[in-house]
Amino acid sequence: MSLSERQSRPRNRLEFWVVIVVLGTLAVQIWSNTPSILPAAVAQIPDTGLQRKQLIDEQRRTNDLLEQILDVLRSRTIKVELASSEKERGGGPRASGR
Secondary structure: OOHHHHHHHHHHHHHHHHHHHHHHHHHHHHHHOOOOOOOOOOOOOOOHHHHHHHHHHHHHHHHHHHHHHHHHHHHOOOOOOOOOOHHHHOOOHHHHHO
């Protein structure tokens, strides 16, 4: 046996035993069902029925508002004023320098 083989053997044995101890610890923890050190995440389960009802109610309110706007547009005369653009007033970036 060479010198390098003798020096690597104790290191390999140490690594082997470290792995064995870690696996043993995990096995005991799983077998005994002890809680881990980290706290468990507590998640809330969403109520999909309530979410769907809220979406439907909001859609109904939106439809009611759109219906009111449509009634106003159909029944009344609307006055529209057009504002002049920058080009019509003679202003704007191109008119000053070029």
